[in-house]
Amino acid sequence: MDAGALISFLALDLLLVCVPGADWAYVIAAGLRGRSVLSAVSGLVAGYALHTTLAAAGLAVLVAGSPQLLTALTVAGAGYLVRLGWGVLRRPAAPEAATADAPDTRTSRVFLRGATISGLNPKGLLLYLSVLPQFLTLRGAHLPVPAQTAALGLLHMACCAAVYLTVGVLSRVLLSARPTAARAVTRTSGAAMLGIGAFLLVERLATL
Incomplete structure (x- = not known):
């Protein structure tokens, strides 16, 4: 894996991360509800760390080869997005309307929700299964494929952290x-x- 491949992956990955989606929606909602943007973004990045670990271990390929498991993950992730989205629509909050929860409890909840959203996000799984492998060097590389996969996954996580922190902070300010x-x-x-959750549910269930 040479520098050219890394730069190409970085450019494409930044483009994908900058497209608004469930991650953007969550970090904006978290910021405007007076919750920690850093905790929300950390949770989202933790979810992608799970994807990176699975991809580096070769487990993501097994998931892709199991329609039943992929469907279960898609339905779980989409259902969670629908639940969160409905909750936000029912109780929209202004920035100053922070909840009275204890800071440590509230922060851990925001983190866990972020990790669940990105960890169950089918878009993230497809990124690691279809986009990332195109930038791996299978022969004559100085690094083994799992190490290359981990490096690209870490690069994706860094892009997510930079973009989502910017979005969250700017939305609050x-x-x-x-x-x-x-x-x-x-x-x-x-x-x-x-x-997004409803679309993913319909799309996946329509293929059954």
């Missing part, structure tokens, strides 16, 4: 003095999670 706009953005984020 720009909307902190605009509660009406903040509620509108929160509702949009909830609708995005709900729509």
Whole structure:
């Protein structure tokens, strides 16, 4: 795996990460609800760390080869997105409307939700199964394939951390003095999670 392959992967990965989706919706909603953006992003990155570990171990290929398991993961992830999205739509919050939960409990909950969203995100699984392998050097490489896979996975995690932190911080800063706009953005984020989850459910169940 040479420098050219790394740069090409980085460019493509940044493009994919910058496309708004469930991850964007979650980090925006977390920021506007007065919760820790860092905890939300850390959770999302932890979910992709799981994908990286599975891919490096070769387990992701086994998942891809099992339609039943892939369907179960897709349905679980989509169902979780629908549940979160519906909750955000029901209780949109302005930035200053932070909950009264204990900080440590609230932070751990935000982290776990982020890890669940990205860990069960079929888009992430497909990224590791279809995009990442195209940048691996199978012959004559100085690094074995698992090490290359881990390196590209870490690069993806770094891209996610940089982009999602920027999105979360900017959404909080720009909307902190605009509660009406903040509620509108929160509702949009909830609708995005709900729509993405519903689309994934219909798409996967239609193939059965």
